[in-house]
Amino acid sequence: MREIVVSFDRVSKSYPLYKEFRGVKNVLFDLTKHLNRRSPRFEALRDISFEVYKGEKFGIIGRNGAGKSTTLGLVAGVLKPSAGRVVVNGRIFPLLTLGAGFHPELTGKENIILNGILMGLTRREVLQKIEEIIDFSELEEFIDRPIRIYSSGMLARLGFSIVAHLDPEILLIDEVLGVGDIKFQKKCQEKMMEFRTGNVTMIIVSHSVGSISTICDRVMWIENHVVRMIGDPMEVVEQYCKQAGVEFVVDGNKVQTKTSTF
Amino acid sequence: MQVVHTGNRRSLENYRDLLLVLFQKEFKIRYKQKVLGYLWSIANPLANAAIYYFAFSVIMGIREENYILFLITGLFAWQWFSNAVGSSPKLFVGNSLIKKIAFPRILIPLSASLNHMVHFILSIPVIILFLAIHNAIPSVHWLWGIPVLLTIHLMMSLGLSLLFASLNLFLRDIERLVSILVHFTFYLTPILYSEDLIPPDYKNYIFLNPVAPLIISWRNLFLDGTIMPLYMLASFGYALIFFGIGYFVYNKLSWKFAEVI
Ligand SMILES: Nc1ncnc2c1ncn2[C@@H]1O[C@H](COP(=O)(O)OP(=O)(O)O)[C@@H](O)[C@H]1O
Ligand SMILES: [Mg+2]
Numbered sequence: 001m002r003e004i005v006v007s008f009d010r011v012s013k014s015y016p017l018y019k020e021f022r023g024v025k026n027v028l029f030d031l032t033k034h035l036n037r038r039s040p041r042f043e044a045l046r047d048i049s050f051e052v053y054k055g056e057k058f059g060i061i062g063r064n065g066a067g068k069s070t071t072l073g074l075v076a077g078v079l080k081p082s083a084g085r086v087v088v089n090g091r092i093f094p095l096l097t098l099g100a101g102f103h104p105e106l107t108g109k110e111n112i113i114l115n116g117i118l119m120g121l122t123r124r125e126v127l128q129k130i131e132e133i134i135d136f137s138e139l140e141e142f143i144d145r146p147i148r149i150y151s152s153g154m155l156a157r158l159g160f161s162i163v164a165h166l167d168p169e170i171l172l173i174d175e176v177l178g179v180g181d182i183k184f185q186k187k188c189q190e191k192m193m194e195f196r197t198g199n200v201t202m203i204i205v206s207h208s209v210g211s212i213s214t215i216c217d218r219v220m221w222i223e224n225h226v227v228r229m230i231g232d233p234m235e236v237v238e239q240y241c242k243q244a245g246v247e248f249v250v251d252g253n254k255v256q257t258k259t260s261t262f
Numbered sequence: 263m264q265v266v267h268t269g270n271r272r273s274l275e276n277y278r279d280l281l282l283v284l285f286q287k288e289f290k291i292r293y294k295q296k297v298l299g300y301l302w303s304i305a306n307p308l309a310n311a312a313i314y315y316f317a318f319s320v321i322m323g324i325r326e327e328n329y330i331l332f333l334i335t336g337l338f339a340w341q342w343f344s345n346a347v348g349s350s351p352k353l354f355v356g357n358s359l360i361k362k363i364a365f366p367r368i369l370i371p372l373s374a375s376l377n378h379m380v381h382f383i384l385s386i387p388v389i390i391l392f393l394a395i396h397n398a399i400p401s402v403h404w405l406w407g408i409p410v411l412l413t414i415h416l417m418m419s420l421g422l423s424l425l426f427a428s429l430n431l432f433l434r435d436i437e438r439l440v441s442i443l444v445h446f447t448f449y450l451t452p453i454l455y456s457e458d459l460i461p462p463d464y465k466n467y468i469f470l471n472p473v474a475p476l477i478i479s480w481r482n483l484f485l486d487g488t489i490m491p492l493y494m495l496a497s498f499g500y501a502l503i504f505f506g507i508g509y510f511v512y513n514k515l516s517w518k519f520a521e522v523i
Contacts, residue, residue, distance in 0.1 A: 015521055077267045077364035078520040085264040092269045092364070100358040105291050114283050118363050120272050123279040170269060 004089070005170060005201050006052040006075055011084030013070050014041035044070045046225050047084070054090075057195075057202045059216035059233060061209065061240055066222040068205045072172050075203060090201065093119050093168035096159045097176050104148035108139055108158055111147055115162050129165050136191075137161035138184070157184050164191050171195070171202045209237045209248065270364040280365065284373035292377065303381060304388050307337045314454055326456060331396050331485070336453040338385050339480035343419060343473055346378040348444050350423035351430035351437040354519060361520045368512060371423040379416050389484055401487020410494070411479055418476065418501040424508030428515045431522045451477050472500040 017040050045067045052058045060068045073079035076092050096102065101118065102111050112133055116126030134143050137157045139150075147155060156176065163171060192215055195202060206212050212219060213233040221229040221236050223243075229236050241248040272280075293299035311333040318324045326332050353370050354360060360367060386408075390400055401407075430436040451474045452460070460468065468474040476497035482488050 073361065073520060076362065077265065077270050078361055080265060080517050085266070087266045088269045090269050091271075094362045096362060100362045103287055103291075105294065106287060110287075110290075114287060117276065117279045117283050118359070118365055120270070120276055122273065122275045123283070124275075 002056075003054040004051050004087075005054045006058075006089075006203070007085075007087040008048050008050050008071075008074070009085040009087075011045060011048045011074065011081045011086055012043065013045040013067075013074060013079060014043045014082045016041055041082075044225055045074075045222075048222075048227055049084075050220055050227065050230055052201060052203060054201055055199045056218065057204065057216045059212040059219040060203065060205045060222060061207070061212060061219060061237070062222035062228075063244075067225045068222055069174055071222070072174050072203065072205060075170070076172060088170070090169035091120050092170050092172060093163045093166060094172045095163050095174070095176055097156070097174075102147055102155065102158075105146050107145055108137070108143040108147055108150070109134070111158065112162055115159075116166055119163075119166060121166060126166070133161045133165045136165060136187070153181060153184070160188055160191075164188075164195075168200055171200055173202065173204045173206070175205050175207065209241065213237050267364075272365075277366070277369075281369050281373055281376075284369055285376055288373060288377045289380070292381070300384065304385050307334070307341045307385070308388070310341075311337050318454060324455070328396055331392055331398075332456070332481070333454070334392050335389060335481045335484040336477055338382060338389060339415070339477050340448065340451065340453050340473075341385075342378055342382040342415065343476070344444050344448065345381075346375055346419035347422045347426065348441055350374070350419075350426045351440050353423060353427035354431050354523070355427075355434070355437075356523070358523065360523050367516050367519060368424065371420060371427055371512075375416055375420040375423055378419060379412060382415075383412070393484070398485075401483075403487040403489065404483065407483040407487070407489050411476070411483065411489075411497075414494070414498050414501045415476060415480075417505045418472070418497070421501065421503075421505030421508035424512040425504070428508075428512045428519075431519060432515070447471065447473055450474070453477060469496055472497075472504070475500070 048067075048071065060071060062068050070079065072094075074081055074086050075088060076094055077088065094101075096115060101115055103114065106114065109130070112130055113123065113126050116129075117123060137143070139154060139158060142150065142154065147158070150158070159176070189211075192202075196215070202215075204212065204216060216233045218231060219233045219236040220227060221240050229239060238248065292303070311330060314333055314337075315330050319326075319329045350371065353374055354367065357370065393399065426436055426440050450471050452468065457465070457468060457474070457478055468478075475493040479489055479493045479497060482490065482493075
């Protein structure tokens with residue numbers, strides 16, 4: 001039996017429609033309405049059930065606004081489900097991107113420490129790994145400079161290098177594959193492949209059906225806030241592309257949409 | 263609705279490191295220009311003191327002995343309060359980290375409040391300098407008075423920060439409200455004037471101003487090494503109340519933070 005590390009059991013998530021609730025004035029005027037607590041909510045996920053096994057590479061695809069990031073938020077524990085049950089066994093390592101988690105005025109090195117500790121490691125543990133992270137990032141002397149001067153590719157390298165070397169248990173990646181130059185992209189791919197064989201569980205949201213189908217063991221397709229399909233990457237991706245009206249080609253072991261090659 | 267999450271357990275050492283690293287982050291950013299950063303941070307209350315001295319002592323001829331010293335001993339403590347509370351509504355807004363990682367969000371206001379406190383502590387030498395200029399020296403009562411007032415002041419500003427930072431996520435105009443409130447409070451607090459100048463009929467009303475007993479306590483302690491138990495008790499009471507309210511509101515709302523950022 002494989003160990004389950006993430007399990008969603010009939011999970012729904014709705015967001016409050018705060019737009020008429022943002023000002024003090026509105027609250028005072030609509031107090032009765034708000035006290036009724038029956039303000040309309042927007043359902044971003046409805047009745048989602050799936051399981052992710054230890055060491056599995058689990059892909060999530062779907063159109064913009066389908067609910068992919070919401071799913072990752074629930075896994076990370078930053079969002080609470082409105083209904084259903086979420087079980088997560090293992091420490092979460094989100095791949096941080098531009099804006100979130102990095103502080104522009106701190107140096108690359110200081111950001112590594114900040115990020116590592118935010119993800120639950122102690123300072124000592126981060127310091128043990130910091131050389132490895134810096135080496136992998138190839139940022140060299142830039143590592144001692146404030147990251148506000150980094151290009152977005154350099155930031156992405158830093159972000160990936162951090163999560164990749166902190167012995168992640170459950171790695172969450174939200175649409176950030178394929179950043180950085182091609183050489184670094186290749187390095188990332190290799191590292192991902194290394195994770196493939198290891199015990200690292202990965203949940204990957206990506207619009208690149210090519211990478212999804214090479215990296216993942218299983219793929220979930222979310223459509224209009226519900227699960228449309230879960231299963232073999234090739235099959236799910238094929239259906240997804242067909243539905244989106246995008247032609248895709250199977251070239252040996254690789255899947256590519258015709259449009260994704262520019 | 264149920265969540266069983268073992269992924270976000272943290273060791274005590276991690277909590278400590280997290281607080282430390284968040285604290286250092288803010289500290290570094292504040293004192294980025296090192297020496298100049300420190301000078302700037304004391305320049306503001308000093309400049310204010312000079313302006314008030316000019317307006318109220320030189321022009322209007324207020325009769326307070328050693329007025330400049332009187333101003334400075336109150337203004338530094340006020341500066342702490344107003345900086346901490348005035349900037350608190352922005353603590354969570356725009357912090358996209360909250361959307362990505364589950365960590366105890368209270369560490370953000372806590373590290374900010376500690377920063378403001380350290381900042382104040384670093385300005386005490388300036389107060390000593392001005393005492394020396396006026397031929398006065400620190401009192402031995404500082405040894406217990408300062409830690410006690412620091413604790414009360416920290417608790418009060420943390421409580422208010424929790425309250426305003428949390429609420430501002432849901433009601434974005436809290437930010438403006440707070441800045442007006444802080445401005446009002448400044449004039450209602452005996453900083454420019456001594457509480458003795460308040461007409462007897464109104465004198466007890468200063469206990470309705472949560473900040474007044476605290477600022478008066480700071481000034482008395484710095485000026486002549488005394489603390490009036492009544493003022494200290496009142497400020498402690500307010501600190502407890504604000505911390506209670508702030509923590510309660512934070513606790514009720516924190517799970518929704520990621521939804522509204
Ligand atoms: N914090 C929020 N408040 C209100 N609605 C939200 C919030 N976050 C996402 N949504 C809505 O929920 C739906 C799903 O969003 P998301 O999970 O980000 O989609 P995806 O990542 O698949 O593009 C979208 O329609 C989006 O507008
Ligand atoms: Mg998304």
